[in-house]
Amino acid sequence: MIPQEIIRRKRDGEELGPADINSFIAALAAGQLSEGQIGAFAMAVWFKGMSRQETVALTLAMADSGDRLQWADIDRPIADKHSTGGVGDNVSLMLAPIAAACGLAVPMISGRGLGHTGGTLDKLESIPGYMITPDADLFHKVVKEAGCAIIGQTGTLAPADGRLYAVRDVTATVDSIPLITASILSKKLAAGLQTLVLDVKVGNGAFMADRAQAEILARSLVEVANGAGVKTSALITDMNQPLADSAGNAVEMRNCLDFLAGGKADTRLATVVLAFAAEMLVKSAIAASSEEADGMARQALSSGRAAEVFARMVSMLGGPPDLIENPDRYLARAPVEKSIPAARSGWLAACDARGIGVSVIDLGGGRRHPKDRIDHRVGFSELLPLGTRVSAGDPIALVHAADEAAAEKAAAALAGHYHITEDRPEPTPVITGLI
Structure with missing residues (x-):
């Protein structure tokens, strides 16, 4: 050659x-x-x-550049989900235990924050003792016994992707559909999946702000993954506002625990989590229809079985066994918590989701450089959804900051990220397409 x-x-x-x-x-x-x-x-x-055939070949070659995980001794369907990234997107934290509670095995290999988007691993590291890079034997044991494990990529899993991505990052070639496709899917193929669902986000808080480009990426991912032998579908979801009502690390972990306790019903976040759970269950033939799958997911949540799976996963990976019962004992709070008032009366009509993500980074909750240390305590909570009527001075969010100066700066920035109008905005669906 x-x-x-x-x-x-x-x-x-x-x-x-x-x-x-x-x-x-x-x-x-x-x-x-x-x-x-x-x-x-x-x-x-x-x-x-690249043609579709070339992209499949590139994906398979990168997946074969390192170890491939084997799950022959697990008698459950092996399934996973991947998101292209957003603000307040902590879906994986709840989805994995819900899917596991319904009979799937979910070896979820996640990433850190990228740009303005939060990372699942950063959120999990707000839990004292949680190991995001366990050895292969422990990873296998947790998936087998708990039903799911959320960890980071090891150096032996699709190592070609790591070197290629590092060069793409400094040569302005990150935004190539074939290269994005191969990068995402090579790691999923190496994880030994049988089925995969993808969350392709579109909007001002997503990497794909244009709907047409999001659909091109979604189709590429779905067609290449299916061509490589993994049953795959993609949902296109809205990212023109934070998905959860929190954005940060420990604050999103608290949001996760509230969700698993049944406290986030009838929210945009619940809509997305349950839709992905249903898609995973149908794709894996655990359920015969979306309606049956939705009922199974809701039952796993309301019965407490999903919370039990999450607690077992956390405990087996080194975290506290009573995290769900005693979150305040383990999840650190920021020294300063301050309400952010609405600048005027009216309807929350639009927001700059990307700007909110950048504000979390400014607080210290994300990285500007790979070696930056994260302050897991900081961020925003109690974010009101678009379409909410407010009066001037009403709180639209709560900022969590390391000191008063940082809180004041972040509060002013967040208030500026929202557009308040006299007219009520038209509601927009959170799930906008299925491929």
Whole structure:
């Protein structure tokens, strides 16, 4: 294999065969390619794209660049969910135990915050003792005995993706549909999944602000995953406002515990969590219809079985066994908590969800650089949903900050992220499509 010949052919718009792609990715994983060659390949793909067959081959090659997890001794369907990222998106924290309580095995490999979006792993690290990188044996044991485990990617899982992504990040080639598709799905294939559901978010708080682009990405992910042998579907969901009524780390973990205790019924968040649970159960043939699956998910939640699964997962991964009963004992609170008043009377008609995510980072709840330390205590809670009528001075959220100055700055920023009008806005659905 001559790397520059493969790069040249893709640069000139030729379709690469599986053998070419396999040899290039094998060399990448083995450290035999220069960063220049990797960057040139990524840029060639960015400009010329890839056919569906090429994208499937790239995804499979990256999945095969490291270990593939095996679940032969688990007699449950192996399923997972992935989100393209948003603000106040803590769906995975509740979805995994609900799905497990309904009979699925969910080995969920999650990520940290990226840009303005929060990361599932950062939220879990607000729990004292929780291990996000257990060894393979413990990961397997937790999935088998608890039904689900939410952890971070290990260095042996799709390692080619890690090196390729690092180069894409500094060569302006992150936003390539084939490369995004292969990056997301290679890790899911390596996790040994049988079924997968995808949450492709669209709106001002998502990476895809344009609906047409979100649909292109969703179709690419679904078609490539199915082409690689994993039963997959995608829901397109709205991200023009935070999904949960909290944005941060410990505050979203508290939101999760409230949800599992039944405290977030009839919210946008509940709509999304239950829809994904139903889709997972139908795809895995645990339920025959969406209606049956919805009933199963609601029963797992109302009976407390989902909360029990979550508690067992946390305990087995090193966290406190009584987290659900005593959250205040373990989830640190910020020193300053301050209500944020509405600037005027009217209807909350729109908000800058991306700006809210950036405000969490400004508080210290996210990273500007990979090595930044996160303050898990900070963020926003009690965020009112769009379509709420407020009077001037009514609280629209609560800020959690390390000090008074940070609280004042964040409060002013958040108030500015909301648009209040005299006319009531038209309600918008949180789930806008199924692919």
